Amino acid sequence: MSDVVLKMVGITKVYPGVKALDNVNLQVIKGEVHALAGENGAGKSTLMKVLNGVITDFTGDIFINGKKIDMKSPISAQENGISIIFQEFNLVNTLSVAENVFLGRLDSNKTGFIEWSDIYTRTEKFLEEIGLKVSAKSKISELSVAEKQMVEIAKALSYNAEIIVMDEPSSALTKTEMDNLYNIIDNLKKKGVTIIYISHRMEEIFKISDSITILRDGKDVHSCPIGEITKNEIIEKMVGRSIDVEFPKRKPFLNNEVILEVKNLNRKNVLNDVSFKLYKGEILGISGLVGSGRTEVLRAIFGADKIDSGEIIIKGKSVSIKNPISAKQHGIAFLTEDRKLEGLILKFAIKTNISITKLKGICTFGLLSNKKEKDISGEYIKKLGVKTPSSKQKAINLSGGNQQKVVLAKWLFSESDIIFLDEPTRGIDVGAKFEIYCIMNDLVKLGKSIIMVSSELPEVLAMSDRILVMHGGEIKGELGSDFATAEKIMECALGNPDDLLKCVLNSPEVS
Amino acid sequence: MSELVRNIRKSNINISKLAKEYGILIALVVLVILSSIVSPVFFTEANMLNILRQVSINGILAVGMTFVMIGGGFDLSVGSTLSLAGVIVIGMQRNYPVGVAIIAALLVGLLVGVLNGTVMAVIKGDNGDAFMITFGTQSLIAAMALLYTGGATLRGSGSASFNFIGKGFVGPIPMPVFIFLILVGISHFVLTKTKFGRGVYSLGGNYEASRLSGINVKFIKAVTYTIAGLCAAIAAMVINSRTMGASPIQGVMYEFDAITAVVVGGTSLTGGEGSMIKTLIGVLILGTISNVMNIFGFSVQDQYIVKGLIILIAVLLDTKK
Numbered sequence: 001m002s003d004v005v006l007k008m009v010g011i012t013k014v015y016p017g018v019k020a021l022d023n024v025n026l027q028v029i030k031g032e033v034h035a036l037a038g039e040n041g042a043g044k045s046t047l048m049k050v051l052n053g054v055i056t057d058f059t060g061d062i063f064i065n066g067k068k069i070d071m072k073s074p075i076s077a078q079e080n081g082i083s084i085i086f087q088e089f090n091l092v093n094t095l096s097v098a099e100n101v102f103l104g105r106l107d108s109n110k111t112g113f114i115e116w117s118d119i120y121t122r123t124e125k126f127l128e129e130i131g132l133k134v135s136a137k138s139k140i141s142e143l144s145v146a147e148k149q150m151v152e153i154a155k156a157l158s159y160n161a162e163i164i165v166m167d168e169p170s171s172a173l174t175k176t177e178m179d180n181l182y183n184i185i186d187n188l189k190k191k192g193v194t195i196i197y198i199s200h201r202m203e204e205i206f207k208i209s210d211s212i213t214i215l216r217d218g219k220d221v222h223s224c225p226i227g228e229i230t231k232n233e234i235i236e237k238m239v240g241r242s243i244d245v246e247f248p249k250r251k252p253f254l255n256n257e258v259i260l261e262v263k264n265l266n267r268k269n270v271l272n273d274v275s276f277k278l279y280k281g282e283i284l285g286i287s288g289l290v291g292s293g294r295t296e297v298l299r300a301i302f303g304a305d306k307i308d309s310g311e312i313i314i315k316g317k318s319v320s321i322k323n324p325i326s327a328k329q330h331g332i333a334f335l336t337e338d339r340k341l342e343g344l345i346l347k348f349a350i351k352t353n354i355s356i357t358k359l360k361g362i363c364t365f366g367l368l369s370n371k372k373e374k375d376i377s378g379e380y381i382k383k384l385g386v387k388t389p390s391s392k393q394k395a396i397n398l399s400g401g402n403q404q405k406v407v408l409a410k411w412l413f414s415e416s417d418i419i420f421l422d423e424p425t426r427g428i429d430v431g432a433k434f435e436i437y438c439i440m441n442d443l444v445k446l447g448k449s450i451i452m453v454s455s456e457l458p459e460v461l462a463m464s465d466r467i468l469v470m471h472g473g474e475i476k477g478e479l480g481s482d483f484a485t486a487e488k489i490m491e492c493a494l495g496n497p498d499d500l501l502k503c504v505l506n507s508p509e510v511s
Numbered sequence: 512m513s514e515l516v517r518n519i520r521k522s523n524i525n526i527s528k529l530a531k532e533y534g535i536l537i538a539l540v541v542l543v544i545l546s547s548i549v550s551p552v553f554f555t556e557a558n559m560l561n562i563l564r565q566v567s568i569n570g571i572l573a574v575g576m577t578f579v580m581i582g583g584g585f586d587l588s589v590g591s592t593l594s595l596a597g598v599i600v601i602g603m604q605r606n607y608p609v610g611v612a613i614i615a616a617l618l619v620g621l622l623v624g625v626l627n628g629t630v631m632a633v634i635k636g637d638n639g640d641a642f643m644i645t646f647g648t649q650s651l652i653a654a655m656a657l658l659y660t661g662g663a664t665l666r667g668s669g670s671a672s673f674n675f676i677g678k679g680f681v682g683p684i685p686m687p688v689f690i691f692l693i694l695v696g697i698s699h700f701v702l703t704k705t706k707f708g709r710g711v712y713s714l715g716g717n718y719e720a721s722r723l724s725g726i727n728v729k730f731i732k733a734v735t736y737t738i739a740g741l742c743a744a745i746a747a748m749v750i751n752s753r754t755m756g757a758s759p760i761q762g763v764m765y766e767f768d769a770i771t772a773v774v775v776g777g778t779s780l781t782g783g784e785g786s787m788i789k790t791l792i793g794v795l796i797l798g799t800i801s802n803v804m805n806i807f808g809f810s811v812q813d814q815y816i817v818k819g820l821i822i823l824i825a826v827l828l829d830t831k832k
Contacts, residue, residue, distance in 0.1 A: 304723055328725035342723055345716035347783055356713055356724045359706040367704045410724070 004066070005030040005194050006163055011050055011060035020046045021058065022218040028163070033185060033195040035205045035226070038215035039238055039401070039429030044198050047215070048165050052084045053077040064163075081162030085152040085169065091140045098123035098136040101155045126154040130184050146177035153184060164188065165196040168427075170204060174289075182208055202231045214238055239431040247462035248434065250441040252481065255281045258316075259449045260418050262301060265310035270296045272473040274310070278418065283440060283450045285464030287457065288493050293473040294453045295337055298420045302327045302334045314418070328357065333416035335407050337423045337453075339400075343407040346396040350388060350406050351377035353395050357414035380409035385435055401432025408439060419443060421452045425459065437463060457486045469493050535777045535789060539796050546803045553806060560685060566798035567687035568746050570791070572769035573776075574694045575742030577790045580773050581702070582735040583715035583782025584631060585641040589743040589769060591652035592623045593762030596747035598656050600673075601665045601757035609673045617744045623652055624740020628733030649766070656759035667755040677753030687749045694742070699787040711735055715782025771818070772797050775825045797821070 006028040013021040021043050028034045038044050049055040051062065053071045062069050064080050071077060077084075091100050098116075099106065101123045109115050123136035132150040140148060149169060156164045170178050185195055185208055199205055205212065206226060213223040214237045222229075222237045260278040265271050271293050278284050288294045299305045301312055303321040312319055314330050321327045327334070336342035344353050354377040355362045362373040377391040384405040388398060395406055404424065411419065421440070425433040440450055440463065454460050460467055467484050469477040469492035477492035547554035572589050579586045600616035607615075630644050668674060679686040702708035710731040713721040722728045743762075751757045776793025778785025800821070804814050 302723075324723050324725045325727055334723060336720075336723055341717075342719050345713060345720055345783065348712070348716050352709075352712075356709075356721070356726065359709055363706070368706065368709060414725075 003030040004028070005064065006051075006196075007063040007066075008047070008051065009061045009063070011047065011058055011062075013046055013050060013055060013058040019218050021050070024060070024215070024218070024220045025223075026213055026220065027223070028194055028196060029211070030194055031189055031192045032210040033189060033197055033208050035209035035212040036196055036198045036215065037205060037212060037234060037238060039399070039431060042215040042238070042429075043218040044215055045167065046218075048084055048167065048196070048198070051077065051082060051165065078159055081160060082165070083156035083159055083161035083163070084165040085149065085156065085167060087167050089148050089152055091148055091151060093141040094139065096137050096139055097127070097134060097143075097151055097154075100140055100151060101126060101136075101158050103155075122158070123154070126157050129157065130154055130187070131180070144177075146173050146180070149173070149181070150184070153188075161193065163194045163196065165198070167198045169197070170199065170201065178204070202234065205234070206231065235430055238429070246430070246434065246458070248438050248441055250444070252465055255279055259314065260301075261313040262297075263311040263313070265297065265300055265312075266308045267296065267300055267305065267473075268308055270305075270473050271300060271307070274300075274473070274475055276468055276475060276478070278449050278451060279465075280449055281444050281447050282465040283444055283452055283463055285460040285467040286451060286453045286470060287455075287460045287467055287489050288470035288476075290455070292470040292493065294470050295422055296473070297470070298334060298422055298451065298453060302332055302420060304334070328414060328416070331417040332420065333357070333411035333414050333418070334420040335411055335422060335424060337426070339403050339407050344395045344403060347394060349392045349394055350381065350386065350398070351391040353406050354380055354391075354410045354413055357410050361413065376413065377409070380413060384409050384412075384439065399429075401428035401435075404428050404432065404436065408436065412443075417448055419448055419450045421450060423454055424452060425454075425456070457489060460484075460489070461486065535775075535792050535796075539792050539799070542796060542799050546799060550803065550806050553803065558802070560683075560688070562795075562798045562802045563688040563691075564685045565802065566794045567685075567691040568750050569765070569768045569772055569797070570691040570794040571694060571742050571746040571749065572765060573772040573790050573794050574691075574698050574787065575739030576766075576769040576773050577698070577776075577778060577785060577787055578702075578711060578735040578738045579641075580770070580778055580780070581715050581782060581785045582711045582732055583718060584732065584735060585645060585770075586627065586736060586739045587642065587645040587766050588623060588627060588649040588652055589739055590762035590765035590767075591649045591656065592620050592740050592743035593747045593750070593765055594759055595623070595652050595656040595659070596620045596744035597751040597757045597761055598660050598665055598759050600748060601668055601751050602659060604668050604670060604673065609668075609670045613673070613748060616747060617741065620740045620742075620744025620747070621737060622740070623648065623743070624737035625733065627740065628736030631736060632729035632733045653760070653763075660757075660759045662759065664759070665757040667757070668752065674752045676748050677750070687753070690745065690749060694745070695787050695791050702787055707731065707734070712783055715784075717783070768797070771822050771825070774829060775821060777825075777829070780826065780829055 004027055006026070008024065008026040011021050011024045011026075012019070024043065024047060026047065036044050036047070046055065050058050051071070053074045053076050056072055062071050064082075069076070069080055071080075092103065095103070098119050102119055106114050106119065120136045127134065127136060130150055130153055132147060132154065134143060134147055140151065143151065153164070169181060173181065185197075188195060197205075197209055209226050211223070211225045212229065212234070214221050214234060216238060257280040258277045259280045261276075263275050265274040274293070274297055276284075286294045286297065296305065300307045300310070301321065303323040303326060312321055319330055321330060324334070340346060345356070351373050355373050359368065362369055362376060364372060374391055380386075381388060381391055386398070386402050386405045386409070388402065395403055398406065408424070424436055424440070428436075440452070444450060452460070452463060461481070461484055464484075465481055467479045467481070467489065468475050469479065469489050471493055477488070479488060543554070552558055572593070575589065576586060596616040596619050599619055600612050603612035603615055627645055627648055631641060634640060676686055676690075681689045702711065710721070710726050710728075713724070713726050714728045714731055718728060747762075750761065772793040773785070773790050774780060774793070775796055776785070776789035776791070778789055800817065801814065804817065809817075
């Protein structure tokens with residue numbers, strides 16, 4: 001038997017009304033990459049917070065290298081060689097890389113001053129170790145997301161961390177950055193560092209991990225070496241049922257009625273002569289790299305950002321949309337990319353979040369009616385399958401997938417005909433994703449029209465009737481669903497003029 | 512038997528829930544009971560009315576402040592607005608009928624609110640911006656009050672109808688108390704039952720999400736400040752019909768008492784939460800404490816110490832939530 005570096009035994013953590021962790025066991029072997037999988041709300045983060053000493057009122061035992069540890073604060077976690085890299089980094093944006101790596105440990109020498117040259121050399125050594133090519137003196141705010149993440153890893157190394165937990169590290173990275181991350185993980189492994197890797201992505205779980213533990217509803221349902229399990233088995237164990245197809249089938253739209261047309265939309269340095277049509281009952285996918293102008297197109301049409309010029313035509317009539325209020329009046333709904341910052345009022349109840357788009361709809365004689373609000377939100381909770389004991393539950397207490405359903409519910413309540421979905425399934429689990437796809441299909445069946453922006457190519461390919469690909473604020477290609485492949489989309493997304501030609505040639509209107 | 516246990520458990524949960532929701536009300540009740548025990552003169556009709564009358568001015572300011580703070584803002588200018596509206600309502604009575612003076616003073620309060628609100632709406636100000644912007648308008652308005660009287664204190668109004676606002680009674684209830692409670696009632700209704708009220712909570716809860724949901728955030732934000740300005744002017748009517756004069760610096764620091772009452776009541780400093788009833792209770796708690804300290808002859812500095820501690824505790828409780 002190899003060395004067990006970490007053993008968590010019978011961990012239970014109860015929140016009022018919810019058992020977040022129910023007698024969970026986790027065993028990790030030294031030097032391995034151990035994947036931790038599970039739907040949102042399965043208890044992964046809670047378990048890691050227990051390990052990190054953030055949550056202390058739990059029952060159960062933690063052993064590190066066979067020794068029982070009293071994990072009473074993040075400091076004792078640190079002392080025991082545990083380092084966690086959260087999705088939201090713990091970095092001070094206004095300080096330098098070195099200051100962040102040695103945050104809280106900038107010790108002074110005998111003269112009472114900090115020995116900066118020493119701090120910088122030591123930081124640079126860690127940066128070199130992980131192959132991060134930035135100066136130890138550069139400010140965190142100047143770094144990319146991937147670089148920030150690597151600074152976090154450098155920080156973990158500087159603590160001599162034996163176990164590094166990475167919470168969905170790849171969610172914001174490009175493909176090259178991900179490959180780089182995998183290399184770093186490989187190197188860490190060779191040094192005997194143990195990695196606990198939390199992820200939703202099956203490909204990477206199989207690519208980098210040695211073994212896996214799957215959590216569901218606060219319990220550890222399965223744990224085994226990665227070679228002994230298949231992708232479908234993992235998904236099955238995560239959701240507790242088998243999912244045959246990841247995308248629900250739908251008949252393609254057959255309608256020539258243009259519901260929304262955009263002509264020569266311009267916003268300086270952001271959008272350049274964007275023109276397209278949206279047909280009634282279709283799902284129009286917009287693909288492209290981050291920063292290509294995908295989200296900005298939606299925001300511009302919705303009146304969230306000011307445009308410099310352009311025409312918006314809804315149902316044949318040219319309209320002026322100055323702000324989201326008039327967008328809503330013209331029947332547009334907009335599910336924003338970041339549900340926590342732009343979609344929900346986290347401290348409000350589910351029902352209050354749902355009714356916000358159409359307060360008129362919960363009024364009797366012009367006054368808000370609690371009963372009406374409760375009834376209507378109850379309907380949507382049922383219809384969309386939001387898992388919650390009551391419509392009074394605060395949005396902040398819901399898992400990602402359920403939060404997304406509430407955002408969807410609020411826009412369904414507005415009864416708009418044109419629905420913008422910006423990354424509708426980001427950061428939510430497989431089961432909830434499938435449900436959201438089904439809702440989208442139901443909507444177009446009812447004659448609504450959807451524009452979906454998404455970074456996930458399989459999603460764009462499977463769900464869209466047509467796909468627009470953007471690069472540098474311009475539409476670089478339009479692909480019919482029959483013609484579109486991931487390769488063609490990527491070619492257009494990279495924005496090479498030769499590729500542009502290829503895209504146009506491949507588009508259904510030309511061929 | 513097991514059902515009994517379950518029922519007890521259930522009621523336990525309810526108790527902790529009650530404590531969370533009504534903690535501040537319980538605090539007020541406990542405070543009143545304790546005060547009644549330690550002082551025989553405390554729980555008398557005369558003293559109760561006395562407390563209510565004393566708190567009504569701060570209470571009226573706090574009503575306006577509650578709108579602003581639930582909307583995620585802050586208004587430091589209400590004290591100055593009270594000063595300015597006060598000198599105007601008294602000063603104008605020399606040359607104009609009482610009604611005209613009152614309307615003019617109320618309009619001044621309204622306009623100050625519109626000014627604050629417009630600036631806040633245009634720059635999409637958050638909490639910190641609100642702090643500095645209303646700090647700026649506070650200074651401007653304080654200067655206007657001083658300019659209006661040339662720095663002097665104006666002699667009070669001789670008008671009986673004007674003095675009724677501060678000294679009159681509606682049945683057994685003193686007029687200032689009546690005005691305060693009516694304002695609380697209307698405001699509570701507006702906050703809980705109207706689309707505007709819901710909008711106030713929404714923009715305080717998440718400005719950007721509200722904007723993208725098609726809520727008219729700029730307008731609502733501006734209106735909350737307008738209400739605060741108007742309330743300051745109403746408070747000026749009450750105060751200057753009670754006192755024998757109108758000083759251009761009479762409202763100095765009043766804004767802090769109003770903010771204290773709102774925060775003690777449990778309305779969140781970050782916006783999106785709170786209620787007019789909470790503010791009412793906050794106002795009463797502060798009034799009761801100050802009344803008891805006066806009965807026992809606490810010195811001014813001791814009263815400041817107690818007030819400081821109350822604010823610290825209230826803010827700590829707010830951040831713990």
